[in-house]
Every structure is written in structure tokens, then in C-alpha cells.
Amino acid sequence: MDIKKNIFILTGAGISKESGIQTFREKDGLWDNHRIEDVCTVDAFLRDPTFVNNFYNLRRKKLKDTKIKPNAAHINLAILENYWKGDFVLVTQNIDNLHEQAGSKKLLHMHGSLDKAYCMNCLDKIDLNFDLSINYQCKKCKKKGDVRVDVVWFGEQPKYLDLIYEYLEKTDIFLSIGTSNNVYPAAGFIDFLGNQQKKVELVEFNIEKTNKSSLFEKSILGPASITVEKFVRKIVSY
Numbered sequence: 001m002d003i004k005k006n007i008f009i010l011t012g013a014g015i016s017k018e019s020g021i022q023t024f025r026e027k028d029g030l031w032d033n034h035r036i037e038d039v040c041t042v043d044a045f046l047r048d049p050t051f052v053n054n055f056y057n058l059r060r061k062k063l064k065d066t067k068i069k070p071n072a073a074h075i076n077l078a079i080l081e082n083y084w085k086g087d088f089v090l091v092t093q094n095i096d097n098l099h100e101q102a103g104s105k106k107l108l109h110m111h112g113s114l115d116k117a118y119c120m121n122c123l124d125k126i127d128l129n130f131d132l133s134i135n136y137q138c139k140k141c142k143k144k145g146d147v148r149v150d151v152v153w154f155g156e157q158p159k160y161l162d163l164i165y166e167y168l169e170k171t172d173i174f175l176s177i178g179t180s181n182n183v184y185p186a187a188g189f190i191d192f193l194g195n196q197q198k199k200v201e202l203v204e205f206n207i208e209k210t211n212k213s214s215l216f217e218k219s220i221l222g223p224a225s226i227t228v229e230k231f232v233r234k235i236v237s238y
Helices: 013-017 042-047 049-062 072-083 098-102 161-169 188-194 224-235
Strands: 007-011 088-092 107-109 112-119 125-127 147-151 173-177 201-206 218-221
Touching: 013 224, 042 049, 049 112, 049 147, 072 088, 072 098, 072 224, 088 161, 161 188, 173 188, 188 201, 201 224, 218 224
Parallel strands: 007 088, 007 173, 088 107, 173 201, 201 218
Antiparallel strands: 112 125, 112 147
16 A cells, blocks of 8 residues: 555544444434433533533543543554655544544544534633533633533534545545444545545445445455554554
């Protein structure tokens, strides 16, 4: 693999699941035993902000559990980034900070992050390293109760899409890791690349075949902590 080419890496829930993080289960409409309507919408926040705040406070606290740590897939993607000579971008659908903990720098959280928040009134952004409550007063506009976790909820547009598609337009190598490629707009990235005039090398890493596996040149099955490390070791000598 030519490390001077431009590489785009997309990661999903599968990579974090191996680190012990509860994944969102679209098929049964539950996330960590909560209905998505109760924790993943603006209406839910407006209806019961304390409930929603507490849900995300707990998700963030779980990241501090010593058992929750980056696995070999996270670590090896950070190693690959440091080694890569061409353009490199890692786009994650996950809202945890495991990629950061592993050392990734060129990273975009398209669904937001548990350690960020913003004010719905004035849009001021803050680092979230404390429990959020309706008593928290925005430092900029001084309003209380309008600051929410900076996570993309249902009905909201994912972040950085313009920038992401700029990267996709110049991508030579696309790696999809731990994602079903069923949820849009991320599921559309592979379609976009397939319609490009230039040849793009497409590689999928997943625990099982997906609905879009046939669109990839290579589909590597197995735990990401094993398959990604093996893949990176073939490129990087360490």
C-alpha cells in the first residue's frame, strides 16, 4: 500500500464495542436500555432536560472506568497516522474519546463527542469535564438550562459533512472499520467513492459481512483489534 496516497478511515460502533462501550442498537430502538426517543432528540431534551443530561453524564463517566480503554485497533490507527506520508483523515461515528486516548490527531467526530457541549441559545461551545445540569449557566449569554451535550441527535445533521466530502473527493484509499454502512449519511460515503472517475482502493473491516460488502475490493472479517493491527503491521514496521 502506497503511504504517499491520500487515505480516509471511517470507524463505527464495532471498534468501540471491543473496548467495552455499549453500542446503540438501531434494530430494537434502544441505546443502553433507553428508548432513543427519550435520550436522542431535541424534543426529549426540551421535555426532560434533567433526564437527558443525566443519561449523557453517565455515559461520560463510564469512559473513566479503568476497564474502558483503547484497544489494538485504536492504537494501530494512531500508529498508522504517524507513519502516513499522504493526506490522512479519520472520521468516526463514535462519540467516545478512545481515538484521542490512543493518540489520533487528524480526527473528525461526525456525530459529536461526549466531552463537548454547547449552548442552544448562543451556540457557545465548551469542553465538558463536569456533570451537566439545568442549573448550569452559559458563560457567554448567561442563560441557564440551554447548554446540552454536543452529540448529534436524530433529526440533526452530522458535523463536518462539507469537509468530509472534500476529503472523499481526493481519497485514494478508503478503510471502513466496525461499521455496518447502513446508516446515512456515512453509509453514502462508499457510494460516493464508487461513482468517482478515479480508482479508489476500498477495504472493509467488520465482524461479519454487511449489505455493502460487495462494493469493497476486500472485506476482512474478524475483531477489529486483531484485523486492523495485522493490517497496519504489514505497512508499518514496529
